[in-house]
Amino acid sequence: MDVENEAINRGTHSHDGTEVNAAAGHPHARLAQLPAVRTVLDGVLSPELCRELIFVLRSTSTIGYRPHVRSATIHDVATTAPWLLPPLIRARHAVLSAVEDAFGLSLELAVEFSGLMGWARGAMLGWHHDANREYLSQRHLSAVLYLNTQGEDFGAGDFRFKDGPEPLRVAPRVGRLVAYTADRRNVHCVEEVAWGERCTLTCWFSLDPSASEDPPVLQRLCRNLTTWRSLHVLSAQPEKESESRAPEVGLNPGQAVAFNVPVLRHCWWQRYLGPGLPSSMYQLPAGAGEGPVRVDGVDVGGQSGDVDLSGGGKVTSCDAEWTGGAAAEGGSEGAAGGRGTVGGEERGGVGREGDLRLERLRHLGLFVVATAGGMRSECQDGLGTPPRVPRKIPQPVGTTAPPGLDKINSTGSTVTVRLESPRAWFTTVAVAVRPGDAAGDVTSGPAKVPSSHSLGTGVAGTPLADAVGNVCNYGSCSNSGRGGPEESPAWCQEPRDVKTQEVEDEEEDNQLEEGRSGEDVWVGLVDELEAAVEKGTLCQEGVKNIMRSGGNVADNDAAVVRLMPVGGLAGCALVWFPNLSEALLAVQFAAYVRNVDRFRSVMQVKEASKEFSVYAHMRMEELLKDLPKWQSLGFMLSGG
């Protein structure tokens, strides 16, 4: 079992609501005489911090913890994106202090587990207490901090205590903490989430210092920072022989003082984070996108008719979000293939059956918005969020956004780029990731397909900076509906330089301003592009160009690709990231930093994402600054 998954798995097994061991769950002697065994406190974290934590959750989480739940333990964050640790550490500490205060246990508790959880529609938890296994006997107190608000961000999902003192029911709201002893005096459950995503920071505490999660977290962190530093030194400054040796960094907590913090500060982000999304993106040729849109075999383009992607039967699956044009292309897959149901219920899988990587991407809640003849409708986002906009939006031709568009805010995990178009169609932006890199190994070498459950726990931080200089400029495809290199327009064949691109970006913006196109963002893996070729959404030449731009699969290049609609069905632009972690970070960051979950154009996502390196740098500075403190805190908490 992976180190980073161990803690959460320990949690997993305690959650089936059964008590298997009569000895487990007795109150710890220290907790036997508490004046209260549970408490609810509001305002423990600010809404801003909560929102940031949701971003951290969405950009680093893995699935597999429990059905309909994604999670990012502190181990996951330390592994995937350590620069996101500061908000989590801060929050964890605030929760710890609040719990210690509430129960009169100042400085007595160690954090045994901390993790961010996203409970999607259908997620629930039966009656249980949190120390209902013998091996959980060191788990003494529990705290759940709600990061968002019932009724606004998700439906239902009440926390309930089975019996005992009031309160018996807690409605989650942002900043609210429910804390209770983990023993059998606090049997509780979580009612099923009806829609949206219920986000929490869940912490367990122990009176036993040796149960602290800090040492393994710090160890991982140290290892990662060491890796980055040595990689940086080796590859970025090879001339400095003295620096090119791997640094001597203690891997044990308490030895972090061995870090050369100034060197780390100087080097890590420039080399391994990059400036955000590649700055180059291709425009659609004039006229692209005109023609009918077909959604799951139903011609919706430019015509009237209410297209109900979220349940009207025309799209039987959210596969639309995944395969981009696939749902638009013919739909037999969606229906006959027995794939997932709308709203991301049980998901048999897009592409390979049961592939958790794909399921995780689906779980990101990306979805399709199609515009058709003044009608706008959407495929639900996998979180079951009810659409908050009327089905029909009047579509002012030639303007950028229909009334009410600004108010669309269904789920934070959805980044949808869309515009109304006088000619109905939609374009998809894919954040395509070479699957071999999804594990995020920052060293080059043969690509490895990660084991699905560890997806997202790879080391992010491969050089997007480099990628900007190596953008593959490509566009496709024929208008035959099947794609073909022979018909690829000239602009899709020749690489263009960034300068030209800037001008074109402006033009693109202008065109977007005119409301010419509609675009969605989705995230995919590059191997899915092959499937897209088969489906005719992407032409072979395009894939070849993508591959060419990357050199070989071990290179850390990114490609930006825009496809013109195939036969008027759909188009997509692909932003190719070197690994999944980075792709998710960029897209989720864009949503976070703008506080929206939809963008009007690809440019907006791109622009927002550019701020990522600034943000990450800031947070990394914080981490490096606080690391010694945190180490000693961890040291102290673990009784050293």
Ligand SMILES: O=C(O)CCC(=O)C(=O)O
């Ligand atoms: O999310 C909640 O409200 C409670 C979760 C819970 O009971 C648990 O994770 O054990």
Ligand SMILES: [Fe+2]
């Ligand atoms: Fe629980």
